[in-house]
Amino acid sequence: MIAEIHxxxxxxxxxxxxxxxQRCQEYIEALEEERRKIQVFQRELPLCLELVTQAIExxxxxxxxxxxxxxQEQSGxxxxxxxxxxxLEEFMPIKRNSSCSDNDEDEDEDDDEQSEKTTIDHDxxxxxxxxxxxxxxxxxxxxxxxxxxxxxxxxxxxxxIEVKRNGNGGAFxxxxxxxxxxxxxxxxxxxxxxxxxxATSSSTETAGGCSGGGGGGGxxxxxxxxxxxKARRCWSPELHRRFxxxxxxxxxxxxxxxxxxxxxxxxxxxxxxxxxSHLQKYxxxxxxPTPSIHNDNNPQPPQFVVVGGIWVPPPEYAAVATTSxxxxxxxxxxxxxxxxxxxxxxxxxxxxxVPQTAKSRTPRQQYKQMxxxxxxxxxxxxxxxxxxxxxxxxxxxSTASLAF
DNA sequence: TTTTAAATAT
DNA sequence: GATATTTAAA
Numbered sequence: 001m002i003a004e005i006h007x008x009x010x011x012x013x014x015x016x017x018x019x020x021x022q023r024c025q026e027y028i029e030a031l032e033e034e035r036r037k038i039q040v041f042q043r044e045l046p047l048c049l050e051l052v053t054q055a056i057e058x059x060x061x062x063x064x065x066x067x068x069x070x071x072q073e074q075s076g077x078x079x080x081x082x083x084x085x086x087x088l089e090e091f092m093p094i095k096r097n098s099s100c101s102d103n104d105e106d107e108d109e110d111d112d113e114q115s116e117k118t119t120i121d122h123d124x125x126x127x128x129x130x131x132x133x134x135x136x137x138x139x140x141x142x143x144x145x146x147x148x149x150x151x152x153x154x155x156x157x158x159x160x161i162e163v164k165r166n167g168n169g170g171a172f173x174x175x176x177x178x179x180x181x182x183x184x185x186x187x188x189x190x191x192x193x194x195x196x197x198x199a200t201s202s203s204t205e206t207a208g209g210c211s212g213g214g215g216g217g218g219x220x221x222x223x224x225x226x227x228x229x230k231a232r233r234c235w236s237p238e239l240h241r242r243f244x245x246x247x248x249x250x251x252x253x254x255x256x257x258x259x260x261x262x263x264x265x266x267x268x269x270x271x272x273x274x275x276x277s278h279l280q281k282y283x284x285x286x287x288x289p290t291p292s293i294h295n296d297n298n299p300q301p302p303q304f305v306v307v308g309g310i311w312v313p314p315p316e317y318a319a320v321a322t323t324s325x326x327x328x329x330x331x332x333x334x335x336x337x338x339x340x341x342x343x344x345x346x347x348x349x350x351x352x353x354v355p356q357t358a359k360s361r362t363p364r365q366q367y368k369q370m371x372x373x374x375x376x377x378x379x380x381x382x383x384x385x386x387x388x389x390x391x392x393x394x395x396x397x398s399t400a401s402l403a404f
Numbered sequence: 405t406t407t408t409a410a411a412t413a414t
Numbered sequence: 415g416a417t418a419t420t421t422a423a424a
Contacts (some may be wrong), residue, residue: 232410232422257415272415277410280417406424413419 028056235278242267243278253283 235243246264250256258276265275 013419031412230411234409234423273411274417279415281409283416355422409420409423411419411421414417 028060032056145310231275239265239270240278243275243282247282253279253286 038219063261242265243261246254247256249264250260256279258279261274261279262270262272
């Protein structure tokens with residue numbers, strides 16, 4: 001009997017221990033995730049970061065000490081402070097549903113490629129769900145609507161080609177409504193012609209990007225053309241990324257002017273008006289986010305972060321952060337770490353925005369300085385938006401309702 | 405139908 | 415260039 005009891009106890013204990021270990025591990029993961037989030041605010045919350053880091057360390061140690069075996073194998077205590085490291089490329093994909101990036105690859109002349117790849121591979125896997133602005137996820141710089149494109153910039157249906165070709169070529173995604181065939185897919189925007197789209201990694205754009213609308217066949221407005229309203233195109237993430245980049249170089253959205261931005265973006269076909277419009281929207285979003293209450297504790301993690309004066313939606317951020325080294329933007333975590341910057345170097349020294357542009361600096365530049373200060377303070381309260389849907393735990397689903 | 409991004413007007 | 419308004423995608 002006793003023996004039996006003993007054994008029983010033992011088992012129990014073992015189980016309990018395993019469970020404990022497991023929990024501990026989870027906890028550590030959670031902490032790491034949080035730390036990534038905090039890293040965004042490194043400047044403002046250095047101690048916080050430190051604390052979390054320490055907590056992680058100690059947890060790990062504990063874990064190692066306790067059940068070394070198990071844990072070590074699995075998560076490897078050795079890993080220690082990984083700040084940025086490894087994290088989870090693997091995990092990421094799993095969780096995230098919100099993004100539907102379908103394809104992200106772009107080729108930009110400068111930075112993107114590698115980072116993107118690294119960062120995200122999930123795209124492929126998930127996608128169907130997305131509804132929001134797809135262009136957010138898409139890759140190419142821009143596309144046009146198939147039908148009406150009276151315009152200049154891009155070659156018509158263009159596609160991919162252009163983009164790649166020039167490196168910066170057109171970048172909008174078309175609002176396409178794919179339904180051309182008539183079959184209406186309910187729209188899953190991302191549904192895209194999957195094959196094509198996804199597959200090509202390097203290239204192309206896939207038409208898939210923006211979900212749906214347009215009508216392939218339909219053309220409502222194709223009236224004779226021309227001067228109708230310009231076809232609406234959506235800003236692809238890549239394009240937005242360039243925009244952010246430019247903004248950063250110019251010292252922030254408040255000092256940058258559409259023209260300057262456009263020049264820095266080097267996207268051909270991009271017009272001042274487009275930039276202007278985008279900038280307007282950007283400023284709006286950037287500005288006072290939620291005037292109202294930060295309620296008790298916002299249960300929800302920020303969906304948007306403004307770093308260095310730049311408002312970055314998570315998915316985007318991921319791309320941006322990863323992609324462009326020079327940027328100060330730091331991470332943003334969506335509620336669930338999905339977007340965590342995989343390789344994002346933690347400590348972006350936050351040097352004041354330095355315009356590398358040789359352009360002449362005008363009075364604006366001065367304002368710029370000011371702007372940066374303001375920015376700092378602003379980013380805290382303002383820059384953050386709350387997600388509309390809450391479900392904190394599960395929620396990675398809807399990330400942002402706002403997108404550029 | 406509503407929301408909102410992009411285009412256009414002021 | 416900034417802001418307001420309109421249009422159309424989602």
